[in-house]
Amino acid sequence: MSIAERKAREKAEREKHIMRTARQIATDQGWNAVTIRRLADEIEYSQPVIYAHFRNRDAIVAAVAVEGFGEIAAILRRATEAARNDRQALENVATAYIDFALGQSALYEAMLVLSSGLRFAQPDAPGELRDAFQALSGVVAPFCQETETATETLWAALHGAAELERHGRIRPTLRARRIEMIVQSLLTSGHAGPNA
Template sequence: MGVAERKSRERAEREQRIVAAARAIAEREGWEAVTVRRLAEEIEYSQPVLYSHFENRTAIVAAVAVEGFKEIGEVLRSAADKAGGPAEAVDAVARAYLDFALGHPALYEAMFVLPTDLRFAEADTRAELRAAFDALAGVVTPFCANAEVAAEAFWAALHGLAELERSGRIRPGMRGERVALVVRAVVGAEG
């Protein structure tokens, strides 16, 4: 391995360590506890080293969010693949989405709540974000002529349910009924 390859690998490893530490702190104590100073202390790097990898805290949150989109995309594809048919795939993906959101609150917050420069539906949308969206679009495609719009509506419904459930603003124990209603809306859709 050449010097340049080694330095590149070491840089990538440092970045991954920073992202992992940010995620761990956020999962333990919430995102308000994640600061550049705290991260530097946690991983025993100087603050300038962190700034050489990430411009600011927002960039670190975005890096955590990208990991989350990669993970949720894998979870949703796996749920769809295990389903017995197209309608069952919509149901499985909806349940997997909600389980992910509620099982990884800090990660979900980085993905969808905290400000980042990550954008969907643009020419330069990152592959991880696009793949997660495609996992949603893939299950609604058999039922909707305009799969992109249907996937956006499906995603919006799931996100709304996740946020309302995460904040305790809807009745506990009714997730199954809510998911069934969303799935019926997608599966019964025409056009």
């Protein structure tokens, strides 16, 4: 291994360590507790070392968010693969999405609530963002001609349901019924195909 390769690997490992620590602090105490000073204290790096990797806290949040989109894309693909038919795939994905949002609250907040500067629906969007969108659109496509718009609508509905439940605004006991209604409304509006 060359010196340049070793330095690149060490840099990547430091960045991962910073991100893991930020994510743990956010999980334990919320994102307001994640500061450059706090990270430096926790991982025993100087603040300039952290700034050498991330220009500010928002850049750390964005890096954590990109990682989260990679994770949710994999979860949604597994939910699709476990289905017996297209409708069940859509239901599985909707359920997996909300379970992720509620089970990984701090990570989800970094992905879709906090300001991260990430550019969605753009050619230069990180691949993880595109993968997550494709995991959603893959289960929408069998039922809707306007796949992108229908996917955005499904995403908006799932995000809204997750955020309202996450903040105690709607009843958790009715989560399955809400998912059923979201899926049914998509099927009804999208001119559902034979597997509906």
